[in-house]
Amino acid sequence: MTERTEPGxxxxxxxxxxxxxxxxxxxxxxxxxxxxxxxxxxxxxxRGRIYLMDLAERGEIELQGAFTEHIDACLGCMACVTAxxxxxxxxxxxxxxxxxxxxxxxxxRSDRLFxxxxxxLFPYRRRLRAAAIFGLAYxxxxxxxxAERVLPPRLRATQALMPPVKLRNAFASLPRRxxxxxxxxxxxxxxxxxxxxxxxxxxxxxxxxxLAAEGCEVLTPRDQGCCGALGLHAGREDHATKHAxxxxxxxxxxxxxxxxxxxxxxxxxxxxxxxxxxxxxxWAERAKAFSAKVRDVTELxxxxxxxxxxxxxxAKAAYHDACHxxxxxxxxxxxxxxxxxxxxxDVVDLPEAELCCGSAxxxxxxxxxxxxxxxxxxxxxxxxxxxxxxxTANPGCLLQIGRYLDGxxxxxxxxxxxxxxxxxxxxx
Amino acid sequence: xxxxxxxxxxxSAVGARNVLSDPVxxxxxxxxxxxxxxxxxxxxxxxxxxxxxxxxxxxxxxxGVPFVARGAGTGLSGGAMPVADGVVxxxxxxxxxxxxxAVDRRAVVQPGVTNLDITKAAAPQxxxxxxxxxxxxxxxxxxxxxxxxxxxxxxxxxFTTNHVLSMTAVLPDGEVVTLGGDTGDxxxxxxxxxxxxxxxxxxxxxxxxxxxxxxxxxVRTLLADFPSVRAAGEVVSxxxxxxxxxxxxxxMDNLAIQAxxxxxxxxxxxxxxxxLVVELDGPAAECGSQFxxxxxxxxxxxxxxxxxxxxxxxxxxxxxxxxxxxxxxxRISPDxxxxxGVVPRTRLAEVLGRIEEMGQAAGLRxxxxxxxxxGNLHPLVLFDEDAGELERAEELSKGIAELCVELGGSxxxxxxxxxxxxxxxxxxxxxxxxATMDRVRSAFDPGKLCNPGKLLxxxxxxxxxxxxxxxxxxxxxxxxxxx
Ligand SMILES: Cc1cc2nc3c(=O)[nH]c(=O)nc-3n(C[C@H](O)[C@H](O)[C@H](O)COP(=O)(O)OP(=O)(O)OC[C@H]3O[C@@H](n4cnc5c(N)ncnc54)[C@H](O)[C@@H]3O)c2cc1C
Ligand code: SF4
Ligand code: SF4
Numbered sequence: 001m002t003e004r005t006e007p008g009x010x011x012x013x014x015x016x017x018x019x020x021x022x023x024x025x026x027x028x029x030x031x032x033x034x035x036x037x038x039x040x041x042x043x044x045x046x047r048g049r050i051y052l053m054d055l056a057e058r059g060e061i062e063l064q065g066a067f068t069e070h071i072d073a074c075l076g077c078m079a080c081v082t083a084x085x086x087x088x089x090x091x092x093x094x095x096x097x098x099x100x101x102x103x104x105x106x107x108x109r110s111d112r113l114f115x116x117x118x119x120x121l122f123p124y125r126r127r128l129r130a131a132a133i134f135g136l137a138y139x140x141x142x143x144x145x146x147a148e149r150v151l152p153p154r155l156r157a158t159q160a161l162m163p164p165v166k167l168r169n170a171f172a173s174l175p176r177r178x179x180x181x182x183x184x185x186x187x188x189x190x191x192x193x194x195x196x197x198x199x200x201x202x203x204x205x206x207x208x209x210x211l212a213a214e215g216c217e218v219l220t221p222r223d224q225g226c227c228g229a230l231g232l233h234a235g236r237e238d239h240a241t242k243h244a245x246x247x248x249x250x251x252x253x254x255x256x257x258x259x260x261x262x263x264x265x266x267x268x269x270x271x272x273x274x275x276x277x278x279x280x281x282x283w284a285e286r287a288k289a290f291s292a293k294v295r296d297v298t299e300l301x302x303x304x305x306x307x308x309x310x311x312x313x314x315a316k317a318a319y320h321d322a323c324h325x326x327x328x329x330x331x332x333x334x335x336x337x338x339x340x341x342x343x344x345x346d347v348v349d350l351p352e353a354e355l356c357c358g359s360a361x362x363x364x365x366x367x368x369x370x371x372x373x374x375x376x377x378x379x380x381x382x383x384x385x386x387x388x389x390x391x392t393a394n395p396g397c398l399l400q401i402g403r404y405l406d407g408x409x410x411x412x413x414x415x416x417x418x419x420x421x422x423x424x425x426x427x428x
Numbered sequence: 429x430x431x432x433x434x435x436x437x438x439x440s441a442v443g444a445r446n447v448l449s450d451p452v453x454x455x456x457x458x459x460x461x462x463x464x465x466x467x468x469x470x471x472x473x474x475x476x477x478x479x480x481x482x483x484x485x486x487x488x489x490x491x492g493v494p495f496v497a498r499g500a501g502t503g504l505s506g507g508a509m510p511v512a513d514g515v516v517x518x519x520x521x522x523x524x525x526x527x528x529x530a531v532d533r534r535a536v537v538q539p540g541v542t543n544l545d546i547t548k549a550a551a552p553q554x555x556x557x558x559x560x561x562x563x564x565x566x567x568x569x570x571x572x573x574x575x576x577x578x579x580x581x582x583x584x585x586x587f588t589t590n591h592v593l594s595m596t597a598v599l600p601d602g603e604v605v606t607l608g609g610d611t612g613d614x615x616x617x618x619x620x621x622x623x624x625x626x627x628x629x630x631x632x633x634x635x636x637x638x639x640x641x642x643x644x645x646x647v648r649t650l651l652a653d654f655p656s657v658r659a660a661g662e663v664v665s666x667x668x669x670x671x672x673x674x675x676x677x678x679x680m681d682n683l684a685i686q687a688x689x690x691x692x693x694x695x696x697x698x699x700x701x702x703x704l705v706v707e708l709d710g711p712a713a714e715c716g717s718q719f720x721x722x723x724x725x726x727x728x729x730x731x732x733x734x735x736x737x738x739x740x741x742x743x744x745x746x747x748x749x750x751x752x753x754x755x756x757x758x759r760i761s762p763d764x765x766x767x768x769g770v771v772p773r774t775r776l777a778e779v780l781g782r783i784e785e786m787g788q789a790a791g792l793r794x795x796x797x798x799x800x801x802x803g804n805l806h807p808l809v810l811f812d813e814d815a816g817e818l819e820r821a822e823e824l825s826k827g828i829a830e831l832c833v834e835l836g837g838s839x840x841x842x843x844x845x846x847x848x849x850x851x852x853x854x855x856x857x858x859x860x861x862x863a864t865m866d867r868v869r870s871a872f873d874p875g876k877l878c879n880p881g882k883l884l885x886x887x888x889x890x891x892x893x894x895x896x897x898x899x900x901x902x903x904x905x906x907x908x909x910x911x
Pocket of ligand 3: 022023027028029085097755
């Protein structure tokens, strides 16, 4: 890293003046911002963060110090984008700001090591599997109890998130091609995801089954890797572009109408490839074509005529909007509509539905305290509606919320509930 | 910069964790919704209870340091702008609804609770808090009390002052007092009334007891399109002349409709020159017959489309569009100036026609979105700073404000005077009026430490303009409104 002497951003794609000027400082975004809810401080609100970005863009403040602290504290949940009447694109502002910090701000040694550790582990399936085995041994030996006492808060937060995995699932692989029941309605390719595939393998299996039952031919390429979402949302631009290009390469050669994703965070970043690679002449068009095909699985299911017979699932299901699905992709109605095709299922919303659960990519690992407060708050809002099950479309949320629900309420991805209904079986 | 002694004293008053002094953090507090006026404070404190608000005020009093209360910072007149070398007392950690009393229909809330959260807390009992500024989801009840805020439904139900029974206030010397009482009618001078609308210059409001109303038996809402702004204005006059008191009558012209529709997708007609939102509420029978009358009046003035909200969801959509319209104008114009003026209702059609002519003459677009029922206009002058239109826009906006005064109206309907219009006060009030106001203020705050420089003109304030000039959509409002 080169030491910068002038304050403010460097010349490489700083947040644009035009986007900054869209904010009229009206404050309509304040109440939906999780960090503002927690602390009530201007500089930890969307309006305040944009104001500080604006000052940095003018070279009036330094990036080091308070600026970095308050941008780091942002969950990237995009609730502010939903709330803003002026159409401020905070997502683009944040994605332009974070790489500036990664490039220009010297982080403390332990912070640096921890962040690198996450990026060395999460996007790689093989390493995650190793971690899963380690985690399993660790749970069996009850080392976690010990860890709770001796580990520093961030590592403790990371280990507490590790869900109990079945070894078989962590290593199982998905069929490369699944044929539809009946004539083909749609040909799709599926992203199996890195965290999803290791920790929530059964969600991928259910996705394939459900899509096939609704008339989709599903291709799941084996050579796919991480989509780069964690890097994109954390300001690691190189990581993000590298994985975006690989993902495009893998998928663009497949003869499919859509690319389906069952992980909200991955879907939102795959829809953003077009922006991410817009300046790269070799990739811009390819990225645009790719992004245009991406659909969340619930979005795709809502587009298709329901075909397969639904068996009743008698339960009250609370639906939690994952931020990267609801706020970032605007997909709110579709998952509810899909769940409502299931007879007997009572779909209810949560109080403070727009508030993030604290998962937010790597947030719950790098900012454990606020993440824990938000997790507790989400759990008590869930308990308030007294559901039989909780449904949400993102593994990060499932991991985070699961931790604070203490196993009281079973949790599922929407496709798992639909899968149970189609097969006429009880929920797993 | 203030010395360390003050910081230490503040830290022991509110707790060190609740005092901000980092220069970067302080800059995020330098302005409110009117970003043209900026001043970096020396400290920001975020007290956790009434007692520590009082303790912080006592520190300021003892050290002779000026202070400014701050709610959500949505004010549009620079009322919450900090004072140089002063302290900002943010009420954003006092956000609890302390009590909802369904029997006596009132709620006790802390000052940082948002306007909408009071209604949310009361809703399970079938009650609500009536004043509804467009910013209700974010602005605080403390800010509402300070500004005597109004909203669409104040036509029928009155402003904040009609709904606040009593409050605990911290006076500028740190003394905690209760103003008003459980019943609306108290003996002696109405100090509660004096406090409401004083724009944070008499002290800091801490616990507020508000009146709750029962959710009306029926609510009927219609959205009506008209071939001209003038026709819509005449409908408003006719409705009132017919003896109907609607819950709300709001008008939007074509530009405002386009902006709102872009932001919310409320189902407005994109190419209609003007639209009215009319809401009636009350007992079903009365509401029904008046609704028919309103429809007939609309037809008489050439209504081109009448959309009646079928259910609560559709009603909410119509209102969401109206309430977002203001901020959404940013979507149809790079820059805009917000005006806030009042004209007698009978002159609505006239003033709107003249605004249109003035806009055409200046070659600029003016969007109108406002509380038509009580003649409170919010003309928004649209312009492009990069195209060198700023000066012309300022001229036009100033002309509109002057027109309001000329037609027998007022400089401000609800956004307050604050920093922005303090120097214009002599245009509306005589020397004696202003001197009397100043004596009232001095009775509460002899040391002039509580939000100084706001509301009433001072030679320093009106001789020079604080802050560095910076182009921004809302800021220009500040410049032009110093008439
Ligand atoms: C998009 C938009 C739409 C708006 N629409 C309306 C509208 O329809 N009607 C309307 O009336 N206003 C409207 N406003 C203006 C604004 O929202 C109101 O003036 C509101 O009451 C301000 O509340 P706040 O919490 O943001 O106060 P702030 O802006 O933080 O403060 C406003 C003033 O109140 C003082 N103050 C704040 N809290 C306290 C307290 N506890 N004790 C004493 N003084 C205090 C401050 O010192 C300052 O002088 C709108 C603003 C915006 C941005
Ligand atoms: S992305 Fe979420 S946490 Fe970040 S500023 Fe917006 S609302 Fe707040
Ligand atoms: S981001 Fe949008 S909602 Fe928030 S202050 Fe800016 S304009 Fe208002």
